[in-house]
Amino acid sequence: MTNPILAPELLELINTGDTAKLQEAVEAVHPAEMADFVAALDDGDVWRFLSAIPQQQSAGIFSHFDLDRQVQLASGANRQAMARMLEELPHDERADLVQRLDPQVAEQILPLVARAEREDIRKLTSYAEGTAGALMSSDYATLRPDITVAQSLEQVRVQAPTRETVYYIYVVDGEHRLIGFVSLKDLILAKPSQLVRDVMHQEVISAKTDDDQEAVAHQIEKYDLLALPVINGDQRLVGIVTVDDVMDVQEAEATTDFHKIGGTSLIGVNLKDAGLALLYRARLPWLLVLVFMNVFSGAGIAYFEDTIVAVASLVFFLPLLIDSGGNAGSQAATLMVRALAVGDVRLRDWFSLLRKEFVTSLLLGVTMGLGVMLVAGFRAPQIIVPVGLTMVCTVLFGSLVGMSLPFLLTRFKLDPATASAPLITSIADIGGVLIYFSIASWWLSDTIKAAGN
Template sequence: MTKNQALLDLEIDRNVLADDETLAIVAQALRTCLRDGDKKTLRAFLDSQEPADIATILDTLEAAEALAAMRHVDLYEQAQIFGYLDPEYQIELSDLMGRRELARLMSAMSHDERVDLFKNLDPVAREAVLPGLAKAERDDLRKLASYPEDTAGSIMTSDYATLTPDMTAKEAIEALRNQALDAETVYQAYIIDEERQLVGVISLRDLIVARANARVRNLMDTNPVFIRAEADREEAAQIISRYDLIALPVINGGDKLVGIVTQDDAMDVQEQEATTDFHKVGTVSGLKANVRDASIFVLYRARIVWLVLLVFGNIFSGAGIAFFEDTIAAHLALLFFLPLLIASGGNAGAQSATLMVRALATGDVRMSDWASVLGREFATALLLGLTMAAAVSLIGVLRAGPDIALVVALSMVAIVLVGAMIGMSLPFVLSRLKLDPATASAPLVTSIADVTGVLIYFTIATQVLAMQAT
């Protein structure tokens, strides 16, 4: 047994993705195999791993090293591994390939992954690789690439299985057997007529349990769930999730079947949308690269706009404090409780906004639910405010006496209540205006709650302390 083989066998037993240290050991072992020309060990290791795991390992190598390692597996597995790599890394590897090698790889890729790669290539590379593809592949590539980004058509694949209504169950199973190598899935087959219009859908299970001479038209579901190619891709993901579909058929304006959106593509969409929403909640916009690979300028650009806007928004807090400077001058103890109260309102608002943004995104809450949600949130915020007021009242008495304690307690209830109402309502307002509810970010809600909290606190202080003085 060679040293390289011993290292790789150790990592196979320990799971190559256990931790960063383990991954580094495996990557170094692969580098050693490449340097020593130990093809046998390299092939044995790669053949023993899942494509997704190989992609994770290759991602830690230099692009030239990763490409050299990939060339030790067959073309079909290369295509699978390539599909798991980040788009930016795919482009790096593509730049190192010759035109013919890249064309062969793209021919072996699934239709949707092939078009994703094609869209990411620069125009010169696109024109260079097209002649290396078969005419049918070129036509399919151009058709899929023509759909606008963020539509269902942009994430669909044309690798689907079709049947005709007049087939028997036996003929249909044989047809699926012949299409299996090229189809993304054969567990669901789509029934089309002479004009390729979608007329039904049938599962492989239904065909297997049916009598051999039973007609597909009598077995199929004649009311299939579908989506139009121009619909939003997030809607496609939601439909797949709602109806627990393996794949969702996509039709064009003429009701012709043009592709399917598979469950794994829907999961990718949901992950991307969740990432985008998380970024918006943190007032980070336009960050398409991952944090590890993004440059300092990209990270700066994604964050600076909102931070500057929020700086100017917080000026209103300063203006509010200035407006009540006479009250503050007469009762300096009020300043001690200011950060505590303002932070409480912002925190309550941020919590409410996070809950509502998520609920609207998942469909748990709809615009028609606003009144009932408002009432429940009001009651919850009131209880939260009373509890927090009781907690700070003792501090108020010990620090500044009963008069200030009363002001702090009343302010806490009002500020938490208003902050929660702002946080809950803003996502609904944005949704009504056809804007993304995720724009109701925690920093934005906090800034609005801060200004409101300052006004509430010092207004209550002015009124209550004036009454106590008379």
């Protein structure tokens, strides 16, 4: 891909109003590429550029701006131009845009949009976020069952320019109920005289408007689809979700899980653009919760103050021992959260995985216990046994908590990714402190008594 146009040259074409050259430039460059250049211009220049080229192409470029830029442009002075743009944009994208607009701005623009399109926007924006309804687009191609393949190809030609895809075409009855599906490939391969009803697939994989968007993504991935039809409660076709939308959903869902497991709640924002206040609010809650949870580990230590004063060397190994539990627990939680998210593991697998986790973490604990005993042997030989034993127990404790918590959250219909690394670390801290000093007090009881006297 070459980029024959650089932003300054483009700006000059806009300023001189050279429409012919602008159109030439637009045809030579992919809309996504062009959008990257144009987005960097001033709002006024962007609108002058967009109105200088054919409407369909300007919509193609506009739809490649990121949503924040789209909102900026829509909120500017060009109400009329924005209304025309809404009429041309893919139906799912314009619904997302209108949803993000300031209500006052939307109220000014929507009356300028053609009635049918306005109705469509209203419908698409009415579905709850995260559902198939909110994700779908209403610009799909349809056919009736009782026409021939030759006629259907004619109809596809007519529909093609305004539809999100014509590679999958849905067959509907007089009530707009979904009764079948043909691919453009099926139509090309069929005899022109055959009826659509005889060519179509009757078993159509579909989603309901209130299905979760992750379920929709899983279906498209499992069945290798380019699009999935969405029906309402009456079996009527109301939209389609296309594979490119689903890729965005999957990336966004992975990002959300990623952020959650790291103990933050930053969602749907480019980190570079995120403001201070947003970052502060996204990070503070878990950190504060964990400060107050750690009050318990502090109280645990206070309870064992005599032990610590008698054998101060116990404190040398405190960070290592409690963090090893936290680290092993974070590992287990991370593996489990991701396996639940991609569907490798289900709720019913808990018990068999628990047994496996028990053996794995016991082996890990013993290995690490031997490692730390080696270190303790040099520095503080009298506590070598409690340190080694504690390592085994804390790794086991942290791991079992870390692997079970995501299941427990799923069981209560909560997000398993809430089992974040910071949360597991704090739980492991409390457990680790109690385990360590209990074992040490018991093993060193003679020394402690001697010190007390």
